[in-house]
Amino acid sequence: MSYTAISVQEVGKSFAFGYDKTRGARQALEQALRTPFRKAGPDPMSSSERFWALRDVSFEVAAGEIVGIVGHNGAGKSVLLKLISQVTSPTLGRIEIRGRVAPLLEVGTGFHPDLTGRENIYLNGVILGMRREEVHRRVDEIVAFASIGPFLDMPIKRYSSGMRMRLAFAVAAHLDRDIFLLDEVLAVGDRDFQDKCLGRLRALAADGRTVLLVSHGDYHIESLCSRAVLFDHGQLVAAGRPAEINKIYETMRNKAADAPEGESR
Amino acid sequence: MTEAVRAPSGPYADPPPMTVIEAGSTADDRGFRALWTHRDLFYMLAVRDVKLRYQHTAVGAAWALIQPLLIMLVLTIFATAVGVHVGNIPYPLYVMGGLVPWTYFTHAFTSTTNSLVSHSGIIQKIYFPRLIIPLAATVAGSIDFLVAGLLLPFFMVAYGVRPTLTLFAIPAFVVMALAAAFALGLWLAVLNVRYRDVVNALPFFTQLLFFATPIAYSSERIPEPWRTIVGLNPMVGVVDGFRWALLGARATALHMSTLVSVGSIIALLIGGLWYFRRHEPAFADEI
Numbered sequence: 381m382s383y384t385a386i387s388v389q390e391v392g393k394s395f396a397f398g399y400d401k402t403r404g405a406r407q408a409l410e411q412a413l414r415t416p417f418r419k420a421g422p423d424p425m426s427s428s429e430r431f432w433a434l435r436d437v438s439f440e441v442a443a444g445e446i447v448g449i450v451g452h453n454g455a456g457k458s459v460l461l462k463l464i465s466q467v468t469s470p471t472l473g474r475i476e477i478r479g480r481v482a483p484l485l486e487v488g489t490g491f492h493p494d495l496t497g498r499e500n501i502y503l504n505g506v507i508l509g510m511r512r513e514e515v516h517r518r519v520d521e522i523v524a525f526a527s528i529g530p531f532l533d534m535p536i537k538r539y540s541s542g543m544r545m546r547l548a549f550a551v552a553a554h555l556d557r558d559i560f561l562l563d564e565v566l567a568v569g570d571r572d573f574q575d576k577c578l579g580r581l582r583a584l585a586a587d588g589r590t591v592l593l594v595s596h597g598d599y600h601i602e603s604l605c606s607r608a609v610l611f612d613h614g615q616l617v618a619a620g621r622p623a624e625i626n627k628i629y630e631t632m633r634n635k636a637a638d639a640p641e642g643e644s645r
Numbered sequence: 646m647t648e649a650v651r652a653p654s655g656p657y658a659d660p661p662p663m664t665v666i667e668a669g670s671t672a673d674d675r676g677f678r679a680l681w682t683h684r685d686l687f688y689m690l691a692v693r694d695v696k697l698r699y700q701h702t703a704v705g706a707a708w709a710l711i712q713p714l715l716i717m718l719v720l721t722i723f724a725t726a727v728g729v730h731v732g733n734i735p736y737p738l739y740v741m742g743g744l745v746p747w748t749y750f751t752h753a754f755t756s757t758t759n760s761l762v763s764h765s766g767i768i769q770k771i772y773f774p775r776l777i778i779p780l781a782a783t784v785a786g787s788i789d790f791l792v793a794g795l796l797l798p799f800f801m802v803a804y805g806v807r808p809t810l811t812l813f814a815i816p817a818f819v820v821m822a823l824a825a826a827f828a829l830g831l832w833l834a835v836l837n838v839r840y841r842d843v844v845n846a847l848p849f850f851t852q853l854l855f856f857a858t859p860i861a862y863s864s865e866r867i868p869e870p871w872r873t874i875v876g877l878n879p880m881v882g883v884v885d886g887f888r889w890a891l892l893g894a895r896a897t898a899l900h901m902s903t904l905v906s907v908g909s910i911i912a913l914l915i916g917g918l919w920y921f922r923r924h925e926p927a928f929a930d931e932i
Binding site for chain 2: 383385395443462463464465466467468469470471472473474475476477478479480483490492494495499502503506507508509510511512558
């Protein structure tokens with residue numbers, strides 16, 4: 381029996397331009413100093429001036445799906461994942477989630493260069509929400525997946541970036557969660573390891589877990605995802621089969637590349 | 646926008662419980678119980694801090710000894726020159742009784758203040774009760790308390806000062822020092838997220854606090870009602886209390902000001918927790 385794992389309903393997220401609060405304090409001070417000389421004009425950076433990183437986004441994902449999220453830089457993909465992982469809250473709308481969400485993962489969040497691979501597995505695992513004994517149970521599996529065996533007790537600052545990345549993915553992919561969010565982690569690492577990662581993600585999905593995958597890499601989206609959604613300037617502009625979405629995205633990119641002058645005006 | 650999706654073949658018989666995320670809603674486990682469920686994270690962060698604290702230093706944990714020893718030396722020279730009176734306890738020992746809690750306090754207070762900003766990476770990526778971070782910083786600093794505390798028995802033997810029954814009160818004042826560092830650090834950690842001015846103000850602030858705290862001098866020399874009023878500085882109660890516990894009433898009698906400090910710490914702590922909770926949801930956006 382399947383169910384809706386993620387339901388995003390008319391979600392919007394806005395940020396104030398600049399360092400709103402700092403600016404506020406400094407401006408108050410500046411204004412107080414200037415007032416005798418100059419009348420304060422309208423403030424161009426007032427907090428009413430907001431940037432919408434996401435605007436009116438709605439879609440649903442069923443449990444067991446792997447859904448690709450495609451779009452240019454700053455289209456709002458990462459913000460969406462941050463909302464789903466509850467790192468930040470939406471300005472408008474509502475998100476319903478069934479199941480526990482694994483944190484948004486990027487390469488080695490919370491890794492410390494001076495700690496050994498083993499110590500970092502424990503630290504990172506716990507940061508990602510595992511209990512210590514849970515990490516302990518899985519540590520062999522994680523080490524095997526990352527294939528860093530001989531370097532396990534060496535500080536990770538001596539690791540190659542590929543090894544560090546493999547370790548990070550291995551820890552995160554062994555979390556016991558219902559929903560996984562991935563932000564372009566697969567872009568790093570050699571082809572062999574990428575295939576290993578894809579295999580792991582497919583296994584998670586076959587197990588009824590849900591994966592949201594942010595990616596620029598057409599290869600991953602098409603070979604892995606059952607569906608994809610396309611974002612442009614904070615809005616969800618298309619949803620459908622990965623091949624179609626990639627085609628639309630390609631056209632969109634070409635159009636943007638063809639008309640750089642028109643855009644700058 | 647939702648379209649028909651293929652039916653996945655999952656092993657779930659029942660869908661797991663639903664979480665609703667809305668504007669202004671915070672993660673459902675942001676309460677104090679969440680601290681308990683995330684206790685492993687607290688433990689790992691504290692252990693990491695202790696492990697890394699002296700890793701790249703030549704003399705290692707000896708730093709925790711060198712600092713109070715050198716300050717004591719300078720203060721002793723100064724006190725001899727100007728003629729400071731602290732009763733019938735030898736001055737170096739008297740100063741040491743104040744420096745041990747003080748050294749812990751400055752370190753823990755500083756690292757608590759910087760804790761949120763220095764963990765901006767994981768704060769922006771991962772949700773967990775943020776209070777864990779300053780809490781781990783405060784507690785990890787107490788390793789300094791232990792190391793510097795090792796000096797005290799030697800000093801007491803060297804000067805032939807015997808401990809009294811008040812020694813059993815030491816843990817209470819250690820806890821008080823932790824609470825003071827945590828409470829003050831909490832306020833500044835949140836402020837530091839928004840205004841990095843805090844980093845610049847911090848050394849200056851701790852220096853002021855050093856002179857405002859009876860470490861190099863005896864609070865018994867402060868006339869009333871000021872002696873009670875200075876108790877508002879949490880460290881007055883910590884230092885006087887620790888010294889009383891260590892050296893007995895010969896050094897300093899317990900005074901009303903210690904109680905004032907306890908009240909001050911409790912007020913700072915409650916206010917700090919409230920302030921922290923109020924700004925916690927915005928940390929990821931603002932840091």
